[in-house]
Amino acid sequence: MNPEDALAVARERAAAHADAVLPPGGLEVERSSEPTDGQLLQWSVVEPDLREVRSTRSGPVGRAVTAIKQGLLRMLGQYHAQVLSVQNRINVHLSLRSTVTRDEVRELRAEVAALRRRVDELERPAADAREPIR
Amino acid sequence: MSLVVHQVIGGAGPFDAITTQALRFRRLFDEWGWGGKDAAVHIDPRVGDRFMPLRALAPAPADVLFVQYSAYTPGLSELLLGHPRSLVLCQNITPPEWFWAYDPLTAMQCYLGRSEARRIIANATVSAGASEYTRDEFGADTVIPILFEPDRYGPPPSDRQRDEGAPADGGEVLFVGRLCPHKRHDALIRAVALLRARHRPAAALRIVGEPVNDQYGAQVAELGRRLLGDAFTWDRGLSQDDLASRYRDADVLCCMSEHEGFCVPILEAFHYGLPVVGRPSGGVAEVSGNAALLTHDEDLGVVAGLLDVVLEDRGLRAELRARGRARLEHFDERATAEAARIALQRVAETAPAVR
Numbered sequence: 001m002n003p004e005d006a007l008a009v010a011r012e013r014a015a016a017h018a019d020a021v022l023p024p025g026g027l028e029v030e031r032s033s034e035p036t037d038g039q040l041l042q043w044s045v046v047e048p049d050l051r052e053v054r055s056t057r058s059g060p061v062g063r064a065v066t067a068i069k070q071g072l073l074r075m076l077g078q079y080h081a082q083v084l085s086v087q088n089r090i091n092v093h094l095s096l097r098s099t100v101t102r103d104e105v106r107e108l109r110a111e112v113a114a115l116r117r118r119v120d121e122l123e124r125p126a127a128d129a130r131e132p133i134r
Numbered sequence: 135m136s137l138v139v140h141q142v143i144g145g146a147g148p149f150d151a152i153t154t155q156a157l158r159f160r161r162l163f164d165e166w167g168w169g170g171k172d173a174a175v176h177i178d179p180r181v182g183d184r185f186m187p188l189r190a191l192a193p194a195p196a197d198v199l200f201v202q203y204s205a206y207t208p209g210l211s212e213l214l215l216g217h218p219r220s221l222v223l224c225q226n227i228t229p230p231e232w233f234w235a236y237d238p239l240t241a242m243q244c245y246l247g248r249s250e251a252r253r254i255i256a257n258a259t260v261s262a263g264a265s266e267y268t269r270d271e272f273g274a275d276t277v278i279p280i281l282f283e284p285d286r287y288g289p290p291p292s293d294r295q296r297d298e299g300a301p302a303d304g305g306e307v308l309f310v311g312r313l314c315p316h317k318r319h320d321a322l323i324r325a326v327a328l329l330r331a332r333h334r335p336a337a338a339l340r341i342v343g344e345p346v347n348d349q350y351g352a353q354v355a356e357l358g359r360r361l362l363g364d365a366f367t368w369d370r371g372l373s374q375d376d377l378a379s380r381y382r383d384a385d386v387l388c389c390m391s392e393h394e395g396f397c398v399p400i401l402e403a404f405h406y407g408l409p410v411v412g413r414p415s416g417g418v419a420e421v422s423g424n425a426a427l428l429t430h431d432e433d434l435g436v437v438a439g440l441l442d443v444v445l446e447d448r449g450l451r452a453e454l455r456a457r458g459r460a461r462l463e464h465f466d467e468r469a470t471a472e473a474a475r476i477a478l479q480r481v482a483e484t485a486p487a488v489r
Contacts (some may be wrong), residue, residue, distance in 0.1 A: 001443070001450045003457070006427050010439030017332035019443045024326055026357040031231040034166065035238060043238055056179055 044091035059130055069095045138197040139163055139170040144207040146174035149344075149399065150235075151280075152202050153181065153226060156372050159200070162471050168419030170197065175207055175399060193217060200474075203227075203254055207248035214257035221481045222258035223474075224251060224272045226395020226417070229470055232316035236344045239430045259294065259481045262473075264475040265417040268395040278473045281403050282465050290406045292308040297448055298431050300385040304336030305409035305445040308384035308408070310377070310399040311391065313345035318390040318413075319354045325390065327361040334445065338365040342372060342380055386444055388437070394418050401465055409444045409451050411437065423464070425457035432441060 001009065034041070050073055054066035073080070141160065146153045153391060155173055163305040172184060173191040188209065193199055199217055201210065204225035214220050227248050233241035251272045255261040261268030261273060269277050300306070307326050311317050319341060326339040338364055343466075345351025358366035369380065381387075387403035391410035397418040403410050410426035417429060427440045442452055 001452060002449050003424065003427060003454055004452060005160075006440060007429055007436070007441050009443050010427075010429070010430070010436050013333070013430075013439035013442060014433055014435030020328070022327050022331065022361060026360055027320045027353040028234075029320050030235060031315075032234045033231055035234045035241075039234070039238065049404055109417045 037102075038093070040095040040098065044095040045088050046091065053133065135172075135482060137168045137478060137482060138194070138201050139168050140191060140197055141170065141195050141476060142188060142199055142201045142207075142210065142213075143172075143174045143185075143329070144203075144205045144210075145176040145178070146172075146181045147178040148161070148180040152204050152330065153185075154450065155281050156202060157184065158283065162474070166475070188213075195219075198478055199388055200478065201254070203246075203251065204372055206243050206476040208251055211250060211253050211257055211481065212255060218259070219259075219481050220258045221262045221477050222254055222274075223278050224255065224261065224263045224268055224274055226264065226268055226393075227251060227391050228314070228316050232314070233346070236260070236315050236350050240346055246337045259484050261379075262477055262479050264396045266419050267417045267420055269456065271395075276473070276477055277292070278477055279465055279470045280396050280398055280401075281467050281470045281474075282398065282462075283467050284462070286374065287381075287405050288375070290407065291382050293407065293452070293455070296407045296451065299448055299451065300334075300445045302337060302446075303334050304338065304381060305334055305385040305441070306383060307339045307386055307388050308342070308380060308403075309339075309388055310342045310402065311381070311389070311397075312343045312364060313341070313351050314353050315346075315350070316391060316393040317343075318392055321390040321437075322388055323358050323361055323366070325388065325434045325437040325441065326365075329441050330362070330434050332438060333442040336365075337441075337445075338362070338367070340380060340384065342369045342377065344370050378406075381408060384408055386441060388412055388441060389418060390416055390437070391418065391432055397421050401462060404462050407455045407458070409454040410458070411440045413445060421461070421465070423457070423461050425454055425461045427454070436437065 050070070052055060053069050055062040055069065103129055141156050143152050143156050157192055158341055160172055171186055171191065173187040173188045175188045177187065195218060197219065199212070199214065199220040201220060201222045202225060203210070203222055204227065214222070228244050229248065230241040230245040231411055232310070233244060255274055259278070261274035262276045263272060263274045264278065265282055266277055268274070272295065273356050307329070309319070313319055322340065322341070326337060329337045345354070355368055358368065364426065372380070375427065383404060387399065387408045387410045389400065389410065391414060392415045394416045400410055400418065400421050404425065410422060414417060414428035414430060422428060427444060429436055429440065431437070444454070
């Protein structure tokens, strides 16, 4: 078979077996043009995974560096908790404010559009009345 | 013409394709008697002292900057603006839409990288894309393809071994590439599940690659296990030798990716005499030429059908193998090296050295 003929054969085979389908569910990748409000809120809470704090080196040196890093984290735990709580408070507040602002802008745009329509309706009879009589 | 060429990349890492390519270019520059240093913004300690921090790079006005741009690089645009001689080679930057829902940080990097790309290109003396697709996407001047080095991959199986083909009811489908949303591993798993359900109950899928994050990797693995069971294998962190053995053992490469700037695994598949099935997205169609079976069909049953056809037909596989070899000649590393040399010399001719 020529490569150029393979697609037609594949389509025939797909049509002939169309009744054999897969169970639904599982990962199905979707594109999104921007993060959702829910995602923004979720991301605004800073929760670093402390297990990820480790050395990129392997062997005994890497293990030692990892132990030092983890030790420092434990020693500075109270300080980091304070910093994170301040940052989280600001983040959550900003993301909520962004959601509320967006909703308000949407409502205001709808209101402006309705008012424009109403102005057009009111102006149309007046404009018709000004039309010269021929 | 002798030049001093400094290379600049965003991140230098031990398994990073751009880093490998930069090191190979440096060897070429050494062969040509050209000087210069290699710099990166982020440097993994495992690459040693082969790269210097970008902030420490102080190019003389007569030197040429060769930037491989693949992600947002802070300070790069300003560096190019203040330097009269530069070549920017744009690699693929995936649209952020693929990442918002799965890895927002990567999405942000892609967003910034793509936004910045046009400014970077505008500030370059000469600009290039790694493929015609990438060149057109970012409005660059010319094309410098990926430097593909067959000697890195070892010998392919003999034609006789490839002709033996897969068992009548099976066959191993392979895909190599990062587990990222735009690579559509979900569609690949479903296509192979349909191949098993409709044509070849013993067919298997092997994917090779690092996930964009652990959570996304777990989602892909969960789907694979659910639809394919033991016929699904995910390998990561493979050495070059192990990767070569995966290519040699496979029967077909299937790439369902929806955004590729170049897609090196296709050339790797051609090198190992593997037939290629997939989507003609971006650089995939350009790199494959007429040597792969590609379809836009939304029905994954058609992809399953193509896999079945190619696993079944020895003559078809032989023809695709021959066409694949011709594509490898088209992307010969000497041709890429020559394209890079011409572009770098063009930089020097376009912007004469300031004395």
